[in-house]
Amino acid sequence: MLSAAMDSIGERLIWAAVNTLQPLVKQLLAHGVPFGLLETQLRALFVAVADADFALPGRRQTDSRVSLLTGINRKEVRRLRAADHGPPAPSSFGMNHATSLISRWMTDPQTLERGRPRPLPYQARRGPSFMKLARKVTADLAPRVLLDELLRSGASELRDGDLVVLTSAAYVAPPRSQEDLQILGEDPRELIETILRNVFAESSELLLQRKVYYDNLGSDAAREIRGELRRAGDRFLRQVDRLLARYDRDRNPRAPGGERHYAGVGVYCFEAAVPPEPNRPGTARRTRARTSKERRR
Numbered sequence: 001m002l003s004a005a006m007d008s009i010g011e012r013l014i015w016a017a018v019n020t021l022q023p024l025v026k027q028l029l030a031h032g033v034p035f036g037l038l039e040t041q042l043r044a045l046f047v048a049v050a051d052a053d054f055a056l057p058g059r060r061q062t063d064s065r066v067s068l069l070t071g072i073n074r075k076e077v078r079r080l081r082a083a084d085h086g087p088p089a090p091s092s093f094g095m096n097h098a099t100s101l102i103s104r105w106m107t108d109p110q111t112l113e114r115g116r117p118r119p120l121p122y123q124a125r126r127g128p129s130f131m132k133l134a135r136k137v138t139a140d141l142a143p144r145v146l147l148d149e150l151l152r153s154g155a156s157e158l159r160d161g162d163l164v165v166l167t168s169a170a171y172v173a174p175p176r177s178q179e180d181l182q183i184l185g186e187d188p189r190e191l192i193e194t195i196l197r198n199v200f201a202e203s204s205e206l207l208l209q210r211k212v213y214y215d216n217l218g219s220d221a222a223r224e225i226r227g228e229l230r231r232a233g234d235r236f237l238r239q240v241d242r243l244l245a246r247y248d249r250d251r252n253p254r255a256p257g258g259e260r261h262y263a264g265v266g267v268y269c270f271e272a273a274v275p276p277e278p279n280r281p282g283t284a285r286r287t288r289a290r291t292s293k294e295r296r297r
Contacts, residue, residue, distance in 0.1 A: 020188070020192065043072060043076070043080065044080050044083075046070045046072065047066055047070060047072060047077055047080040047081060048080075050065075050066045050069040050070050051066055051081060054069055063077045063078045063081065066081070097137055097138050097141060097146060097149075098146065098149050098150060098153070098155070098171040099170075099171045100137045100138075101133060101134060101137045101146055101150070102150075102155060102166065102168075102169065102170070102171055103241055103245070104133060104136060104137060104251070105117045105120075105133060105166050106166070106169060106238070106241060106242075107241060107242055107245035107251070108128075108133070108136075108251065110128045111128050111133060117166045119159070119163050119164065119165045119166075120133065120163070120164050121161070121162060121163055121164070122143075122147070122158075122162040122163075122164055123162075130143060130147060130164045131143040134146045134147070136250075147164065150164075150171070153168075153171055153172055153173070154167065154168060154172070155167060155168040155170070155171050155172075156168075169234060169237075169238055170234065170237075187266060187268075190266065191266065194207045194208075194209055195209060208265065213270075215274055216274075219273070222271060225271075226269065226271075229269045230269075233267040233269070236267060237265070237267055240264075240265050244263070244264065
């Protein structure tokens with residue numbers, strides 16, 4: 001039987017999971033996805049995580065132990081462990097390759113001129129070119145495929161003489177595209193993993209996790225606020241991009257060594273209408289600002 005403390009933690013984790021899933025459930029229902037399909041995937045996920053991460057040291061993981069951990073009957077566990085768990089995750093072309101190329105263009109000394117990304121000829125025998133830059137990002141895709149995606153997204157322009165100009169510091173996937181939905185599957189997971197690490201950390205080495213908000217902003221200011229936050233976020237991300245590029249061993253052979261790690265910073269803004277306080281319709285709530293700490297107590 002679980003201790004009272006563990007039971008309380010479990011209840012709060014369930015509450016957090018339900019809160020996190022609420023906007024996703026809204027979209028699932030809007031797109032005609034029934035509960036049973038999600039339930040099937042969640043059952044398989046519980047078995048996969050128990051199988052991979054909760055084996056006893058030095059012992060082979062068994063159906064019985066996975067069943068005990070998950071509460072799923074052993075027959076179903078056996079079936080799920082033996083099953084092919086479906087198609088691979090969506091291709092990461094749109095987001096990862098295009099974003100990496102823009103990042104390299106903005107940080108590689110060979111593609112900078114006075115600190116700004118220089119226009120590049122599509123191909124050149126000597127000196128930098130778009131083709132050479134694209135081949136630094138990936139050998140699996142033709143440079144023209146990457147260029148077409150940047151042109152489609154508006155991140156680049158093709159000018160006279162096959163000169164490629166970077167016009168945006170960010171790659172924006174088309175709405176409701178496979179690439180856009182891939183972001184939905186990756187970015188929330190990274191944020192949740194950061195928060196969980198900070199909540200359950202046994203050391204004082206915590207990851208950056210901060211938030212600022214006000215709750216008495218006029219809706220007439222929404223458009224202006226969005227623009228200011230976008231510009232501030234872009235400036236911050238360009239600074240972070242230059243910082244991380246110094247430590248990227250693909251770009252800087254003299255960067256510190258060690259095992260291969262993945263790190264970064266994400267920026268997002270949020271907004272929603274605030275309902276009137278109960279029994280006091282139309283009353284403005286007291287303005288407040290809050291900055292969360294890296295670990296919630």
